Amino acid sequence: MHLLRTHSCGELRKEHAGCEVSLAGWVNRRRDHGGLIFIDLRDREGIVQTVFNPEISPSGLKTAEEMRNEYVVRVTGEVALRPAGTENSKIPTGDIEVIVKDTEILNTSNTPPFYINEEVEVDENLRLKYRYLDLRRPRMKENMLLRHRVTKFMRDFLDARGFIEVETPILLKSTPEGARDYLVPSRVHPGEFYALPQSPQQLKQLLMVAGFEKYYQIARCFRDEDTRADRQPEHTQLDIEMSFVTQDDILNLMEELYTSLVETIKPELHLVKPFPLLTYTEAIERYGSDKPDLRYDLEIADLTDIAARTDFAILRTAIDNGGKVKGITAPGCGEYSRSQLEELNKLVLSAGAGGLLTVSLGAKGGGLDGLTLNEVKSVAAKFLTLEQVKEIAGRCRADKGDLLLVVAGEPDKIYPALDILRREMARRLKLADPGVIAFGFVVDFPLLARNEETGRWEPANNPFTEPRDEDIPLLDSAPEKVFGKNYDIVCNGLELASGSIRIHDAELQRKIFRLLGYNDKEIDSLFGHMLEAFDYGAPPHGGIAPGIDRTVMLLAGEETIREVIAFPKTQSAMDLTFEAPSPVTEEQLAELHIRLQEEE
């Protein structure tokens, strides 16, 4: 099978000493001592030192003189223990070397545009243009191997529990979902388009109607929206759907999956078990976010009642207008400078809140009891009694030397600001331990949200989510009070997975669609296939879909999912290796019945 090689470079160890081997790989580095040349030969499994000695092979040395970095070469020789004192403990193959008897350059290489054999930050554009070289670098290679192990683990895990993998179409139908669709024009049907799936949501539900009971798929999902560090035009999710399950069944399955995944693949990461479970309302009230980073506390304290008793007009006005007063503690930041405080204020303003009230609790030491009003630095200071300051500090679990960050106003405005403050302070104070991976469940989301612009109800998660049984009567009277049977997995401040128990009753589903503003004709043309399917014995079912890219990113300790995707796109949705997207020929357009419009 392997005509060019008998072993991989990285697998050779002491036990191979004396073996005659053939290796093939890339020149990682050449060390030319004149009469003696060392070539570090690299393949996917690792690096091994090969030695070219004129006393063994004069022609081999001559060939080695021609070799340069990234040349592809084959060597044949004998594995030998390195001379005493020349072992290299830094590499796994460092006890041995290969004494080359015969060699051959299989292919030359241009000098790479960036270092492949060193870990240096390189401009990402350049890396993406030459992604095939970037992927040779150890970090990227490890990320791709990790990704493989993760998906392999997931497949094995689900297979062992009776799930079957089913492939679903990439060319399908545009339906009014949350995101913009990627459209593919039809040649056969002039003027009609396929849409790439934003997720296999409807398909997996139809597979439940089909009776597969437990389905999964490593599924590619497409959304034509702006990218982020954790968002790409196409991403991969572990798409899961099960029949005859409750929310707890799915959450338990996920906890087991992620716990065993981390313990098997990244045992060095500290995992918090069991996963904490928060309701959506709790998550917002405690962390200001429905995807809180649970690696640190910095919880939000409600100060509304205390603030209402003060003489500080700004806070009292906010409360009189139906607002709340909330704060978090920045530990040890009591001596922040005016400009540092102003930076935080700008963050709060950018988040849409009215402004930030800071209360500095002096210098460290002495405890709250020793605090004097003189030490308290705040524009609110003269409106507060010492007792009130202490009460506020106590509520925020703050100590002397800390900084209180207080925001007042409508909940919609202040929670995003508190969320930003919380994450910013955690970043500054390095509160998020990179050795910790903190999962959590968030449950009981509102089913619907009012779109401010259109005034229409929109699904907070997706239109197929089943309302909580007890809330169904509210659908007619008070839709905003209806909670859904949906749940997220959060991890280190990311939304890692989202799922729900689905509606399996055609009438209830039709009711939801009507509530979302569709008339019956629209419902039938857009979702008729789903409603009809539900009338043929749809089992109760539910599912979830964890993001694979985000999972691997977290396990790899990377900051963006681009680092764990082989060929990712830039922020402007381009593939720099292929320079896609690109224009097509007039003939191609004509075949698709498409005429381009001049941009103004």
Add this chain to the structure above:
RNA sequence: GGCCCCGUAGUGUAGCGGUCUAACAUGCCACCCUGUCACGGUGGAGAUCGGGGGUUCAAAUCCCCCCGGGGUCGCCA
């Protein structure tokens, strides 16, 4: 679309009004070198400082516009 950050030899950085004829490291090329492993030594090539305009006696450096990239808000059911 808004806000913020970045753009200097192949790569990574320094320089932030004049001493810049742009520095350093590495890579590259040539020569020397038989135990290195980020080998070492000597020499050399390599940048109109993202593009355009302006201010100034003088611009990599200050200002404006544009381009490219990234982060974030909007957006992402």
